[in-house]
Amino acid sequence: MLAFVTFALIVLFFTVLVLIGKTNELSEDIAGKGMNYDAKSKWNGYMLLGFVIAFFISIVYQVKLLAPIMIPKSASYHGEKTDNLFYVTLFFMTIVFILTQFALFYFAYRYNQSKNKKAYFYSHNNKLEVIWTVIPAIVLAVLVVMGMRVWFQIFDVESRDKNALVVEVTAKQFQWMARYPGADGKFGHRILDTAHITPTNELGIDWTDPNSHDDFWSDKLVFIKGKPVLVKLGALDVIHSFYLPHFRVKMDCVPGIPTQFYFTPKYTTEEMRDYLKTLPWWNTINPETGEPRWKTFKYELACTEICGRSHYGMQKEVVVVKDQAEYDEWMKKQSPIYVAPKAEGTATDSTAAPATAATDSTSKETAKTGKPVAELVKK
Amino acid sequence: MSAHTTTTADVHGHVDTDHIHGHDHHHEPTWMETYIFSTDHKTIAKQFLITGMFWGIVGGLLSVLFRLQLGWPNDTFPFLETFLGKWAEGGKISNEFYLAMVTMHGTILVFFVLTGGLSGTFANLLIPYQIGARDMASGFINMLSYWFFFAASIVLFTSFFVQTGPASGGWTAYPPLNGMRDIAINKGSGLGFDLWALAMTFFIISSLLGGLNYVATILNLRTKGMGMMKLPLTIWAFMFTAILGILSFPALLAGVALLEFDRLLGTSFYLNMIVVNGHLLDYRGGSPILFQHLFWFLGHPEVYIIILPAMGIVSEVLSVHSRKPIFGYRAMVVSIMAIVVISFLVWAHHMFVTGLNPNLAAVFVLFTLLIAVPSAIKVFNWIGTIWKGSIRLTVPMLFAIGFVSMFISGGLTGLMLGNSPIDIQLHDTYFVVAHFHIVMGVAAFFGMFAGVYHWFPRFYGRFMNDTLGYIHFYVTLIGGYAIFFPMHFMTGLPRRYYTFANFETFNNFNFLTQFISVAAIVVFLAQLIFVVNFFYSIFKGRKVDVERTEGEHTYGNPWEGTTLEWTAPIERIHGNWAGEIPSVYRWPYDYSVNDKPYISQNTPLAPGEVEHT
Numbered sequence A: 001m002l003a004f005v006t007f008a009l010i011v012l013f014f015t016v017l018v019l020i021g022k023t024n025e026l027s028e029d030i031a032g033k034g035m036n037y038d039a040k041s042k043w044n045g046y047m048l049l050g051f052v053i054a055f056f057i058s059i060v061y062q063v064k065l066l067a068p069i070m071i072p073k074s075a076s077y078h079g080e081k082t083d084n085l086f087y088v089t090l091f092f093m094t095i096v097f098i099l100t101q102f103a104l105f106y107f108a109y110r111y112n113q114s115k116n117k118k119a120y121f122y123s124h125n126n127k128l129e130v131i132w133t134v135i136p137a138i139v140l141a142v143l144v145v146m147g148m149r150v151w152f153q154i155f156d157v158e159s160r161d162k163n164a165l166v167v168e169v170t171a172k173q174f175q176w177m178a179r180y181p182g183a184d185g186k187f188g189h190r191i192l193d194t195a196h197i198t199p200t201n202e203l204g205i206d207w208t209d210p211n212s213h214d215d216f217w218s219d220k221l222v223f224i225k226g227k228p229v230l231v232k233l234g235a236l237d238v239i240h241s242f243y244l245p246h247f248r249v250k251m252d253c254v255p256g257i258p259t260q261f262y263f264t265p266k267y268t269t270e271e272m273r274d275y276l277k278t279l280p281w282w283n284t285i286n287p288e289t290g291e292p293r294w295k296t297f298k299y300e301l302a303c304t305e306i307c308g309r310s311h312y313g314m315q316k317e318v319v320v321v322k323d324q325a326e327y328d329e330w331m332k333k334q335s336p337i338y339v340a341p342k343a344e345g346t347a348t349d350s351t352a353a354p355a356t357a358a359t360d361s362t363s364k365e366t367a368k369t370g371k372p373v374a375e376l377v378k379k
Numbered sequence B: 001m002s003a004h005t006t007t008t009a010d011v012h013g014h015v016d017t018d019h020i021h022g023h024d025h026h027h028e029p030t031w032m033e034t035y036i037f038s039t040d041h042k043t044i045a046k047q048f049l050i051t052g053m054f055w056g057i058v059g060g061l062l063s064v065l066f067r068l069q070l071g072w073p074n075d076t077f078p079f080l081e082t083f084l085g086k087w088a089e090g091g092k093i094s095n096e097f098y099l100a101m102v103t104m105h106g107t108i109l110v111f112f113v114l115t116g117g118l119s120g121t122f123a124n125l126l127i128p129y130q131i132g133a134r135d136m137a138s139g140f141i142n143m144l145s146y147w148f149f150f151a152a153s154i155v156l157f158t159s160f161f162v163q164t165g166p167a168s169g170g171w172t173a174y175p176p177l178n179g180m181r182d183i184a185i186n187k188g189s190g191l192g193f194d195l196w197a198l199a200m201t202f203f204i205i206s207s208l209l210g211g212l213n214y215v216a217t218i219l220n221l222r223t224k225g226m227g228m229m230k231l232p233l234t235i236w237a238f239m240f241t242a243i244l245g246i247l248s249f250p251a252l253l254a255g256v257a258l259l260e261f262d263r264l265l266g267t268s269f270y271l272n273m274i275v276v277n278g279h280l281l282d283y284r285g286g287s288p289i290l291f292q293h294l295f296w297f298l299g300h301p302e303v304y305i306i307i308l309p310a311m312g313i314v315s316e317v318l319s320v321h322s323r324k325p326i327f328g329y330r331a332m333v334v335s336i337m338a339i340v341v342i343s344f345l346v347w348a349h350h351m352f353v354t355g356l357n358p359n360l361a362a363v364f365v366l367f368t369l370l371i372a373v374p375s376a377i378k379v380f381n382w383i384g385t386i387w388k389g390s391i392r393l394t395v396p397m398l399f400a401i402g403f404v405s406m407f408i409s410g411g412l413t414g415l416m417l418g419n420s421p422i423d424i425q426l427h428d429t430y431f432v433v434a435h436f437h438i439v440m441g442v443a444a445f446f447g448m449f450a451g452v453y454h455w456f457p458r459f460y461g462r463f464m465n466d467t468l469g470y471i472h473f474y475v476t477l478i479g480g481y482a483i484f485f486p487m488h489f490m491t492g493l494p495r496r497y498y499t500f501a502n503f504e505t506f507n508n509f510n511f512l513t514q515f516i517s518v519a520a521i522v523v524f525l526a527q528l529i530f531v532v533n534f535f536y537s538i539f540k541g542r543k544v545d546v547e548r549t550e551g552e553h554t555y556g557n558p559w560e561g562t563t564l565e566w567t568a569p570i571e572r573i574h575g576n577w578a579g580e581i582p583s584v585y586r587w588p589y590d591y592s593v594n595d596k597p598y599i600s601q602n603t604p605l606a607p608g609e610v611e612h613t
């Protein structure tokens, strides 16, 4: 019944519109102005002029309303440079945007038929055309040069710190497995064959390699302020993408092809909260938690390559601690993946240790979307 | 039907006897031949247009449905269960179906509406009319092109009704998500994806057949006097669009074929060391990235395949309704060529963070920003065109102006995306969604609408209703910006997310996603006004004024345009012109010159007049 009424209303709405349209057309024809666009050009001229003004005002309003909500300043060093490039580009863009949009709509208003009866036959102007080819070309060249300098800094393998903190992150549907090398700073080897890759050891970690014995899974990504991080990335099943929005880090995790990203965190989680505390929007109360927003701020890891139904659920918390001491403290509390075999058998048994990731981010999904975890996790 | 009408004084040239006398001794075409298996370019154009409109509505409806989920992630909509059944149990769209809808929305809009619908309609309608040809080089191949498109449409539509649902791994179809026929990994990667691949195969064949025909026709069938530099910009655009398609679509066809080999025959073109549930699968040695190269080798040219015809249409419409020649005709032609060449060299800007070699990325950054130069030239020239015009703000003119506005707004953000260090943050976020919907989605639609309102009289001898057209325009302009402009501020929010509720970081824009959803619904409804106007006007629209009658044909030039399509009878007749095909003496943009409002291309130069070059 409701559906029928809605349908009837929609039909009625369109019928009325058509009737109005037809009536206007008929009255124009009766007045003999069928194809005369004088009057129409006049009011549409005002509409277009009004539009461009309203458009500009709305953009200012959007900036005021939305900019404070955006992901805050970069928490990594290279991110400051990419943000800076963003703003430099934005600067040039804004100039071009305002000039061209305004000219477009203003000319449409100023030279509409009711104001300008006779068009000016003007077919080209080589000088002008050269100018507006060369100027953009120069600006773009500048942007390319600036961009490439930053780009090659980010990916300059030679200059990287050999003592960087190395973390191995492997993605699978729909979770992140973060492996830390433990106190020795070395990862146990992985052997990628069917003998080693098993449901309890999805990475194929070689337990005969002593380096593997203190490797541990972490439910969070923990980095150290000011200490470079090299994230080694991989994926098991489909492509995922490792994305740390606050650090301006993004790199795809591709099955069968290792990738990596190297960056240095600049602010600890605490420092970022302190900074946000100074911003008005972050002091407003989050209705979900009942607390000021800066208090619950945290760095997060997300997936940015469509990877299946729970793509949106691949969350992991990221924490930046203030120094090595705090990191070591935290590391001590983690338990290794490797479990020494109980029997007198040697550690050569590749199935000795359970290597399933300790955490399952999909549980988050449950709380918020009301789906049983089991359903989401089971294939 | 008498074919022996006298020719008007300004119509000279060779006589196409085959067509002129054809009707006397050929059999009368049957109903089937006239309306269904027609080889007439005008009918085929309408077939593409109507099919495109159907897909436009389907694609738009999908977006309304997934916008419901995005705007109100915590609410249920019981009517959805009525329509979608198991895909929306309890009135809540499932996360699987959400992705299926996003995937199909992209596929439908990019390929079936803005490529098939847009090029198919206007290339078919305008190429023969504007170059002065009786029809396409091969009417039969042209007909095949439509019917392959139709077959593609049927297959794609069918895929909505299979058990595991339509393809759901994104319109870009990346493996391994789409590369293994395993519905445990992704439901849409079952039969749904095979149908997607089949539909795309038919679509590509359709597009190639059409494209070859367009190029052949433009190069060979121009009427007497129609040198290349006398072609309207529409024709230049259609020709280069076709060339772009001919050279790039085969890469996608190959890419999809290999994907199906992986899926059906167990090859490993794109797969390597896949581990599912702790089991290492047997695939060895392939590369998922290879597919991305093949896909984007088409994918980037594809976006220009969409926008170039719209640019051509807009150039024409701006000039006619400003009563002024297009500004910098040669520069416009050269920039189309430049865009075509460069658009083959930028594809990896979609792949900056795939682990691509950073040195390689640098090359792609360079070419990507380079392509902005010809794009900028076109924008400046359009603005130059309306400057000091005597602009008739008709509905098609408004849409053309709207196109330029959208193209500017969306094109500028391309400069950020194209600079790889900035793209690290922006890639696969709402910023990209904003960019391409404005520059391609809305802009191409505006170009298409400009074309439909402008050439409706050529199609049907009537106008579309102005009042409804104006409403349609303003709602779409304001609504289009209301939907996509705020998305720039959602920079950093990943796209293709079913909900943002799991993230502290992304969860602050709820009011905005709701606002966008409301705007999307309003804009969708406004498109229905267009559809109603279209079908209503076919039967009841205002008729084109008849300026003169010759024999049984009437002639009129509704917008006072110079191009040849307006020299043909208002009635759409087989072979287009009743008498001889007009010859061409001048370029297509003689507006407001020599104290005349316009001079048709088939008007010989006046004594002492210098030809415009």
Ligand code: HEM
Binding pocket: B172, B303, B304, B306, B307, B349, B350, B368, B369, B371, B372, B375, B410, B411, B412, B413, B414, B415, B417, B418, B419, B423, B426, B427, B428, B432, B435, B436, B439, B440, B441
């Ligand atoms: C003016 C110059 C332009 C530049 C520099 C540019 C640059 C880019 C870049 C770098 C991306 C990749 C963003 C990412 O995924 O991270 C992109 C995406 C895209 N662009 Fe543009 N673009 C331009 C104009 C256009 C035009 C004219 C169109 C279409 C008519 C277009 C359509 C698209 C589409 C469809 C995507 C997204 C595809 C997807 O990921 O689903 N762009 N653009």
Ligand SMILES: [Cu+2]
Binding pocket: A171, A174, A239, A240, A241, A303, A304, A305, A306, A307, A311, A314
């Ligand atoms: Cu993922």
Ligand SMILES: [Cu+2]
Binding pocket: B299, B300, B303, B346, B347, B349, B350
């Ligand atoms: Cu591209």
